Amino acid sequence: MATLLRDTLGNSADDRDAIERAQKAFLTERDGTCADKSTIPACRALYEKRAADLAAQNSAAQKKLAAVVAGIPKDAKAAAAALLRYSGAPAKAWLVYLYQSGAVAVPDKDATVRRLVDEILNQGLPKDPYLLEEMANLGDVQGAPLSTSLLFLRHVLSTTEMDAPCFLFTKHGQPAFEAFGAFWGNARDETPGLCNPPSSLFDLPEWQAVSTHMDPAIEPALVERGSIRHGYERQFEVDDLQASLVPSTLLEAPMSAEAKKMAEQRGRAVAAFRSWSDFDVWPEKEYRAAVHTLPAAITATSKLYREKFKLNPQTADQAARAAADRFIAGRLGLIMPDD
Template sequence: MPRSSWLFGPVLSLCLIPFAAMAQTPPDCTKPAGRTDRTICASADLKVAAEDMATLLRDTMGNTPADGRDAIERAQKAFLAERDGACADKSTIPACRALYETRAADLAAQNSAAQKKLAAVVAGIPKDAKVAAAALQRYNGAPAKAWLVYLYQSGTVTVPDKDATVRRLVDEILNQGLPKDPYLLEEIANLGDVSSAPLATSLLFLRHVLSTTEMDAPCFLFTKHGQPAFEAFGAFWGNARDETPGLCNPPSSVFDLPEWKAVSAHMDPAIEPALAERGSIRHGYERQFEVDDLQASLVPSTLLESPMSAEAKKMAEQRGRAVAAFRSWSDFDVWPEKEYRATVTALPAAINATSKLYREKFKLNPQTADQAARAAADRFIAGRLGLIMPDD
């Protein structure tokens, strides 16, 4: 906000700014306003703590519905009053730091609890999307707004002037609700106009926003949207960023079948050391393992759907090369021949057990069940074999 040289300009303007907006702003260390700000700005640790506090307060307020924010504001006012006494000069920096740590821990706990409640609202989407959307509108944080973008863009909930509404929500998320993470913001910018993009884009936008939270991607996204959802929430970064957002847990994993455990027993001795050697890239592999498991265990028929995105098509080509390499494997220095032969012997039983499960549990016809079971096997083998194959 522009500063006025006239006395009443800034005073009146400050009166019009909601407390929450003021409390979420760390001290301006180019122009410290008082003794407390000067103390904070003189300490690198306290400057970081104040910035982190502002972000945490913003997130906690954003993840709390409107009628629950008063208690947070009152607690923050009390903290600021105590801070002004505890951070009055440089001699009190240790006490000031401890005060920030205590308040940050309290806010983090509140934010985690708030996100669980928000996740419960999201979980109600399959039952009554309109009721869930109305509840989400009581929040002003990025996660709730991203879910509204998904609801509107997917047509699950209709809204007047949908494109303008989605653009407004996306702008608010980008300008007010996300961490100052240049890599994340660049990838979101690369999505273009979400309001005019296909569903896959809004799902990827949702994934990016949820990656800044503790919230998981719920199973209904995958059961409802199939391949686009699995692609959106699969390996994207190829590093530790792929650890978030978390994925829902299927009722059971097909790869927990004893027959698959037998296959794993002959592959893991070669795969696990290779995974460890990949450094941070291992997170991308592990993410794709998790998504392949979820797809094969939750909506196996989608294993037969064609890839949609350019990256997914590239991954399918790589998977084909890995499966071909498996069939004619000869690098027994990397994967001993005895273990390879045992894997080849154990694999048909795993495929048959998977096909049986697909027929009985998912009611797939025999031909589709067999095809899906073989596709699941291709995912399992190729995802792991890629770790020990020469890089392209």
């Protein structure tokens, strides 16, 4: 109840006034209903109804906030002005992003960002020691590269129902994909949600044909990984988004230490794919079929990149092969021996 109320009171001033009035009415009713032990069932029902009301109000308010955020590409200054009417952590995190990215100028930027970050860390987030520790480890956000602000934003959004909008990825490319990729290696990687691209590259029939021959080995491995599977699935989702939304960024060099490590692991996985011999884990028939169907998937991808994304033929071919490496390595890593 306290968490729901805190989140809801982070909404705009008009919404807060209505919520505060409703909270006062609830407290008055609570004092009458929960006066003695004989009314415990009615008291419990009252609390449950209030919690449900707050959850519904918070969900509706987050949709309003998401609509404000969606206006950033069109008019960042107007979006920032609207965000200032909110007092919750998500709105403040978006302001940090706008100021740090240079989309909106603000006097005394460093001091303003430092204040917003402090307010978020000390007042605006759930009492989650793991999350707070990781956010504190980011250091001085105001003096760090934009990639740090994007990761900070990711952490704040993970406490909400809000998705990461596509404009973050189309505008910032590799740093955004790294910030919103697999981080925790457990169920925490399920949030925040990611935007849906207009279409998914890996939904092409040619890629589905490759999947048909990999899935029998991959699906059991996902189950065996337990909660770690969420990290793999998150990276699948980010790789799909990158290959489907901004394929040219597949050719950009990794920036963070973790991304560089993942690139090295991807290289080892691709090499293992080319000389696969553990047919107890991945039957030879399925492996050979995957090898046979992969060139058609790469060709279809290159064609899509030339026609839809207007990449020149050489870049389209390179990006298509990079997309294939992501697809193969992300899945093969599940059935390769751990480093």
